[in-house]
Amino acid sequence: MKKIILGFCSLLIILASCKKVDDSSVFTQSADQRLTAALAKDQAKLSGAQYGWKALVRTNAGGNFTFYFSFNDSNRVKMLSSFDSASAVTLKESSFRLKALQQPSLLFDTYSYLHVLADPNPASAGGAAGAGLQSDFEFYFDDANSTDDKIELVGRFNGTKTTLTRATQAERDAFLNGDLAKGLVINKILNYYKRITIGNTDSVDAYVDARSSYIISPDATGNLLDDSLGTNYTLTLGGLAFAKPLVVGTKTLSELSNINFDATTNSITAVGDGQPITITGVVTPMRVDVNAPSRWWNFAAGQGSYWITETGFHINGVDDAQHIQNLPGYYGFSIFWPEYGTSGGVNYDLFAPIVANSSGNASLAYGAAYRPPVFNADGRVVFRYLGTLGTVPGGANATYVAMRTQLAITRGYYLVQISNDPVSPAYHMVSAADGKAWITWLF
Amino acid sequence: MKLLKFSFAIIMASSLFVSCKKEDPLGPLENIPGLGGDEWVQTGIDKWIYDTLTVPYNIGVKYKWDQGEIDQDKTLVPPAESQIIPVMDAINKVWIRTYVSQAGLPFFKVISPKFFILVGSPAYDRGSIKLGTAEGGRKVVLYDINNFRIKGMPGYNPGVDTPGVIQMFHTIQHEFAHILDQNVRVPLTFSTSSANSYTSDWLNVTPDEAHNEGFITQYSISSRDDDWAEMLATLLVNGKSYFDNYVNSIDPANVTATGTTGAQARQRLRDKEAALVTYFEQAWHIDFYELQSRTRAAINNLLY
Secondary structure (H helix, E strand, O other): OHHHHHHHHHHHHHHHOOOOOOHHHOOOOOHHHHHHHHHHHHHHHHHHOOOOEEEEEEOOOOOEEEEEEEEOOOOEEEEEEOOOOOOOOOOEEEEEEEEEOOOEEEEEOOOOHHHHHHOOOHHHHOOEOOOEOOOOOEEEEOHHHOEOOEEEEEEOOOOOEEEEEEOOHHHHHHHHOOHHHHHHHHHHOOOOEEEEEEOOOEEEEEEEEHHHOEEEOOOOOOOOOOHHHEEEEEEEOOEEEEEEEEEEOOEEEEEEEEEEEEOOOOEEEEEEOOEEEEEEEEOOOOOOOOOHHHHHHHHHHOOOOOEEEOOOEEEOOEOOOOOHHHOOOEEEEEEEEEEEEEEOOEEEEEEEEEEEOOOOOEEOOEEEEEEEEEEOOOOOEEEEEEEEEEOOOHHHHHHHHHHHHHHOOOOOEEEEEEEOOOOOOEEEEEEOOOOOEEEEEEO | OHHHHHHHHHHHHHHHHHOOOOOOOOOOHHHOOOOOOOOOOOOHHHHHHHHHHHHHHOOEEEOOOOHHHOOOOOOOOOOOHHHHHHHHHHHHHHHHHHHHHHHOHHHHHHHOOOEEEEOOOOEEEOOEEEOEEEEOOOEEEEOOHHHOOOOOOOOOOHHHHHHHHHHHHHHHHHHHHHHHHHHOOOOHHHOHHHHHHOOOOHHHOOHHHHHHHOOOOOHHHOOHHHHHHHHHHHHHHHHHHHHHHHHHOOOOOOEOOOOOEHHHHHHHHHHHHHHHHHHHHHHHOOOHHHHHHHHHHHHHHHHO
């Protein structure tokens, strides 16, 4: 019995001696106090930057963007964005707040330039419907990688990383002066190819797609088919940054700064990776695929089919410069149909808009006929106007004559293949006269 | 016996030891971040919402981003600040004031949802676009606020913007119809004549097919509940003449693949309209046709 009692007692002692660990020494304050302090510290850091913050915003599906943020202590933020020419120069105010989610977090909580990138509506910044460019506007603070002058943010939805760097007074002034838009002068050279030269020795031709901020140079055959030669670019203060280095002859180029356009010489000067850079417009590219015109023409002719264009000619920097989309009843595309018919013993090609007929169906009501094209050894193809097929309605005549005449320029065109899909390839047909007019052909 | 007493004493004593739990101080409760809701420096928008909607109707509007209120797995963005007052003002005119003047303030205060969540973009869902949802008769989420444009707003283009505005009011009336139904159940007579045509595969029914089956919209063929909500929303937002044209444009000689004749389809729509008018009279003492013309007039004022 004694043993039982002793055993019982010792069990009780064991149970009773569960001495509590004094945990007050690990943190001197409660979790809530520490969270409040962290949020206050983040707020003080954001709004305490006298000249604001410059930021690199990364998206999962649309490349990188440069931003400028100026936060105050009453939930307001002003920003600039390299997204387009307007957002780069127009300060826009919206709201933000700091909130304790799973971590101290920064929420841009009403629509701003940041949300333009994340917007699931493709009309906003492109990307897939329902996804946008897959970027963020709700971030947590990555304190481990941040310093006094740098804040690393991680998106809570798409996990994108945004880096804020404390701006200097000079940078702030440059942002407010509109320098973020300076890189857009690249689009002032209206030629299809722009020749980038580093230090008078190394050069490359490059095609710039302003809409998707993409630059690509031709492969050895003279076509734009090698994606490894292309890269997205971002507007930066006073220039551009390439997502991956652009190969220029024996050198590479990762950024352009101090960029300036000279209207009299139609050229750009800049500094790139510390070296002097010049950019000029190209009429005849360094590499021309001399076989491209006949390959293009035969592809459609061999199938008794036609090439289509949706917007017609891009001329001097203007898409659809001849307004073919405004043709009465325009059905969304125009065609180039090799060997469409025969007239007076001539097998003629037809260049024609597709328009809706009286019952709303697509019809080929009128078009311009051309003699068989002349393929020159230097890679140019020349179209010779033969006559008009059908009757051109009065309201369509001006546009019709403009497109008919543009195709028949005497110097002709060279062709650049932009997709080598075996079933539906695509080409750009570029004016050999001045390099400032081109049309996209899809199959 | 002694032993028992002894051990009892030990047990008592030890339980005293065990229960000598130290009381932790509760700490500064007032410092819990986010306790009592989000806080920010109030702006004119917040004051407008408070004065115009919260004080008279106890309705709150959350326009600042809060992922917790909406689908966690969808890409969405908050609305632009410049859109908040125009949207809520339009809702006030077309939905709140028409019901209040037709049915009285107590009716509206009791029945109305109390919480609006505004989202800037549409919600993309399996190839379709969602423009509104409602939860538990209390919360209404409105999407695509950034594309809302009415007369007097910069860039307003009646041909392009009107359908979106009509759609937004349609969404609110649709959700409100569900709430009415949840408070006083719509009688079965509403759907009796249409009952055998409902299908959950409504996305594969074309609007024309739904029309010829006697349904007011493509979505209304999905179920009795949504048929009700679509009928009420369309009747209020599009008005009586639209509905009459819609009914009369069904060819009486037409027979659908499921065997519904044009005459039956017309009768279905008329039956549902009649049941709806009776319901409003009996359940809520509301003259539906008066409410309809008030709503339509309010929409016309915003758009034309």
